[in-house]
Amino acid sequence: MNATANTHEIVVLGAGYTGMLAAVRLARRTRKLDVRITLVNPSDRFTERLRMHQIAAGQELADHRIPDLLAGSGVVFHRAAAVAIDADARVVTLDDAAEIPYDTLIYALGSTTDTSLVPGADHHAWTLDAPRQARRFSHRLAEITAAAGAVTVVGGGLTGIEAVTEIAESHPGLTVTLISAQEPGHMMGDKARAHLNRALDRLGIVREVGVRVAKVLPDAVRLSTGELIASDLTLWTAGMKVSPLAARAGIAVDERGLILTDPTLRSVSHPEILAIGDAAAVRMPFGVLHGTCQSGMPTAAYAADSLTRRLRGKTVKPFRFGYIHQPVSLGRKDAVIQFTKADDTPRRWYLKGRAAVAYKETVSSSPVPTFTMSKHMTMRVQFTNGGRSTRAIA
Ligand SMILES: Cc1cc2nc3c(=O)[nH]c(=O)nc-3n(C[C@H](O)[C@H](O)[C@H](O)COP(=O)(O)OP(=O)(O)OC[C@H]3O[C@@H](n4cnc5c(N)ncnc54)[C@H](O)[C@@H]3O)c2cc1C
Numbered sequence: 001m002n003a004t005a006n007t008h009e010i011v012v013l014g015a016g017y018t019g020m021l022a023a024v025r026l027a028r029r030t031r032k033l034d035v036r037i038t039l040v041n042p043s044d045r046f047t048e049r050l051r052m053h054q055i056a057a058g059q060e061l062a063d064h065r066i067p068d069l070l071a072g073s074g075v076v077f078h079r080a081a082a083v084a085i086d087a088d089a090r091v092v093t094l095d096d097a098a099e100i101p102y103d104t105l106i107y108a109l110g111s112t113t114d115t116s117l118v119p120g121a122d123h124h125a126w127t128l129d130a131p132r133q134a135r136r137f138s139h140r141l142a143e144i145t146a147a148a149g150a151v152t153v154v155g156g157g158l159t160g161i162e163a164v165t166e167i168a169e170s171h172p173g174l175t176v177t178l179i180s181a182q183e184p185g186h187m188m189g190d191k192a193r194a195h196l197n198r199a200l201d202r203l204g205i206v207r208e209v210g211v212r213v214a215k216v217l218p219d220a221v222r223l224s225t226g227e228l229i230a231s232d233l234t235l236w237t238a239g240m241k242v243s244p245l246a247a248r249a250g251i252a253v254d255e256r257g258l259i260l261t262d263p264t265l266r267s268v269s270h271p272e273i274l275a276i277g278d279a280a281a282v283r284m285p286f287g288v289l290h291g292t293c294q295s296g297m298p299t300a301a302y303a304a305d306s307l308t309r310r311l312r313g314k315t316v317k318p319f320r321f322g323y324i325h326q327p328v329s330l331g332r333k334d335a336v337i338q339f340t341k342a343d344d345t346p347r348r349w350y351l352k353g354r355a356a357v358a359y360k361e362t363v364s365s366s367p368v369p370t371f372t373m374s375k376h377m378t379m380r381v382q383f384t385n386g387g388r389s390t391r392a393i394a
Contacts, residue, residue, distance in 0.1 A: 008035045008311060011092055011102040012075075013082050015041035015066050016049065017293050017367050018277030018300035019108030024374045025304035026106075027073045033311055037074070038100060040092070041066060042081040045131070049110075050293055050364045052128035053163040053329075056235065057170045058138040061131075064368055073375045082109075085249035087270050104272050106303055107246060107259060111278035111291050114239035120216035125154065125236035128163065137235065144232045145171045152221050152231035154213055155238030156180025161196065162329050163235055168203035169331030177206040177229055179213055179221065181238075185336075188326060189346035192338040199330040240291060242279050254281045254288075263318035265303055274303045284321060286343035295321055297367065327360045335360040 012023045023039045030037075046064040055061060067077050080094035085105070092100045112129045115121040126137045144151060151174055153164040161184055168176040178184060184200065184207070185193040200207065208223065215222040216236075221229045242257045252260045252269035259275035260268045261282055267273040275281075276299040278291035289295045298321050306316040322342025329335045335356035339349040351359055373379055 006034055008033070008103045009101055010035055010037045010104045010106065010307070011100050012037065012039045012106040012108060013092065014108035014110055014277075014279075015039050015077075016047065016108060016110045016277065018110075018296045019106065020046065020066070020069065020371050021297055021300040021367070021374065022106050022108060022276060022304050023075045024070065024073050024371050025301055025378065026307060027075050028374060028376070028378060029304055029308040030311065031074070033308075035311065036076065038076045038078055039066070039070065040078045040080060040082055040094065040100070042079070042095075044077070044079050046368070047131055048364070048368075049128075050367075052131070052134050053159070053166045055131055055134035056126075056128060056137045056141070056163060057166040058141065059170075062368075069368070069371050082245060085245060085251070087249045087251055087273070090272065102272075104274065104307060106307075107251075107267075107273055107275045107279055108277050108300070109243045109245065109279045111240040111242050113236055114241035115236050116241070117239060118213050118216060121154075121213070121236050124216045124218050125234040127236050128159065137233070140233050141167065141171060141174075145174050147232075148173055148175075149232035150175040150177065150230045151233045151235070152177045152179060152229055153235045153237060154179045154216075154221070155236065156182055156184035156186070156209070157237065158326060158328050160237040161185065163237055164205055165199060165203055165330040165334075166332075167235075168205050169333070172204075175206065175230075176204070177208060177231070179208045179211065179223070179229070181210065181212050183209055185328075187344065187346070188336070188338040189348065189350060192326075192336050192346065192350035192352070195336045195350070195352045196328070196330065199334050199336070203331065240278070246275075246279070256281075258288075264306055264316050265299060265319050274307065276300050276303050282319065282321070284342075286322075289321065290344075292323075293367065294323060294325070297370070325363075327356075327363050329357070329360050329364075333357065 012019045044066050080096045083095050084093040113127040164178045185196040212224040214224045221231045246259050247253045258281035277296035282289045302319045309316050323340045323344040326338040337351040337356045339347045
């Protein structure tokens, strides 16, 4: 595209699930407008975070190159990390010293695991934040399995459950322990949770429930009760943190650093910034959305659609979203899907076994084809309980 002085510059920070979708969908929707879309990401590989526990357990995943995913969309890819935002001058500074001005910024930097709260966790525990790290974890796992060692997963949320079951299923003979302050699957209904517990039993996973980790040591985890759990390899999945970039730029954030948004996902302090995915504090009538792909993808689709409407001088409706499910893999051969009300509380229905495995695989594999198809058509992104997240379907 030949940019003119009137070209509307859109910069998308982060090419994860939400940044990718926002960029390609926006490109499709604005193809008759004078805009330039630049997508910024430190790696040229798309990270399938939904599958990081599979890498950690030793599986090889498909390699998705971001330039290939963007091919033909018109989106300009800039491989770099954003290091500063001048929100008054509307300029992003990158770690390759480039400075990119914007008229609209889409902030999609996601989140990472917070290992700062417990002594020793940042030094001795591993996370599922990056594919390279997950791959190194899988190599250590193989060594420890050969020595009949012990692995501990900290955090009984959905990520911790997916990781611990994947590891135990693929590495029989290993002592695998799950440490959780709350009952694993506490957010599920009784029947789905009972299925989850049966799977944990079947895989021989030791549970330390209702306790907190006080310290992570190189070869053990100390509980708040003082008990020491031997652990050759500790995987941390509890708690999340976000990039400090927004707060440093003076953009209004909540106590966790997530960008505070208005009902149309614009920053409350800087309306030319749209915040989406894990990095955004998006308030619904039932509370602030928690970081999931399920809610993140609709925020991305909405951001693309609402920005297009605004560029055309049209009004926009508020963003609405409601959860529909908690899909959880339990290794490769089992899964449990708890269907939910809009506020993520459990309904009576759930799926387990093979049907749940197929369902979960459909969920995990849908984003990449969605990016590709979004280059050619405007498609509905995901079902939601809380009303349509997208305005129109072509
Ligand atoms: C193991 C695991 C399993 C999960 N399973 C599910 C599930 O089943 N269902 C579900 O709904 N959710 C699940 N989630 C949560 C889901 O992955 C996140 O909610 C989702 O990735 C959020 O998308 P995002 O675009 O906001 O962030 P991300 O997908 O994390 O993308 C953020 C992007 O920003 C980039 N970035 C970071 N810093 C910078 C910078 N300074 N400059 C430029 N770019 C930067 C990153 O490299 C990354 O590419 C799971 C998470 C994990 C870890």
